[in-house]
Amino acid sequence: MASGEENTKKTNRVLRISQLDALELNKALEQLVWSQFTQCFHGFKPGLLAHFEPEAKALLWLFLWRFTIYSKNATVGQSVLNIQYKNDFSPKLRYQPPSKNQKLWYAVCTIGGTWLEERCYDLFRNRHLASFGKARQCVNIMVGLLKLGGLINFLIFLQRGKFATLTERLLGIRSVFCKPQNVREVGFEYMNRELLWHGFAEFLIFLLPLINIQKLKAKLSSWHIPLTGTPSGDGTLATSGKQCSLCGEWPTMPHTIGCEHIFCYYCVKSSFLFDMYFTCPKCGTEVHSLQPLKSGIEMSEVNAL
Secondary structure: OHHHHHHHHHHHOOOHHHHHHHHHHHHHHHHHHHHHHHHOOOOOOOOOHHHHHHHHHHHHHHHHHHHOHHHHOOOHHHHHOOEEEEEOOOOOOOOOOOOHHHHHHHHHHHHHHHHHHHHHHHHHHHOOOHHHHHHHHHHHHHHHHHHHHHHHHHHHHHHHOOOOOHHHHHHOEEEEEOOOOOOOOOOOHHHHHHHHHHHHHHHHHHHHHHOOHHHHHHHHHHHHOOOOOOOOOHHHHHHHOOOOOOOOOOOOOOEEOOOOOOEOHHHHHHHHHHOOOOEOOOOOOEOOOOEEOOHHHHHHHHHHO
16 A cells, blocks of 8 residues: 555656746746737837736736636646646545635735735835835835745755745645656657758858859859850950959959959959959959959940940
């Protein structure tokens, strides 16, 4: 009998990480609901929602509490992780859901406490009367003590693995699994595929900067140029100098690199500084020296246009 009880306790024991994940999921759900709710007031006067923001939040959280903890004995995050609350004060060994009073006090401690803290903060911030000084100091002391109690409870939770929040410890409700947990079967096919693609992507990131794209492009384009002889002379430069061979625009401060093609000075100079083995993207000629285009050829280009 004793071994059976121990097995039941081990089966219902919830990992610390699962309880913390449930809390984070609850916070994410609250933020999502609140963001959707604020979108309803997008077209109204700015600052309209700020006057009754604590009350609006309290009503939303009360609505969520009604259809989660009150009816299903679990929050949304716990439902996702197959967890629910159990009445730890019950002497019975079988699962006992939290009582109605425990659920109501849970709403008072979580929803009512948050509303009271926010509303008191707004009241003390807007009123600077001397009579509110002691009340404000008392509220700050109470909030500080609650935060300290929450910290101590969290340290105890890390050690024992029960009651992730101070409210759960005071009300005597702890997290248990809804159903016995089966042995997890881990498949490594997806992991192997992801590792393969990540390794391939890192290889490409390392390899691509080592490839001279411009030189490779010039080499491929030179194979498609018909072998009709290499034109030369000022007339050839005049007919092929209507646009820069790199940027495709009218060449600014036109220069040549030893072939019949024309380049902007800044285009070819920056490309040559970036790659000392820079070649012409049209014919594949290597850069030996930058030579400015003769003024007569430049004027003939203007007259030709």
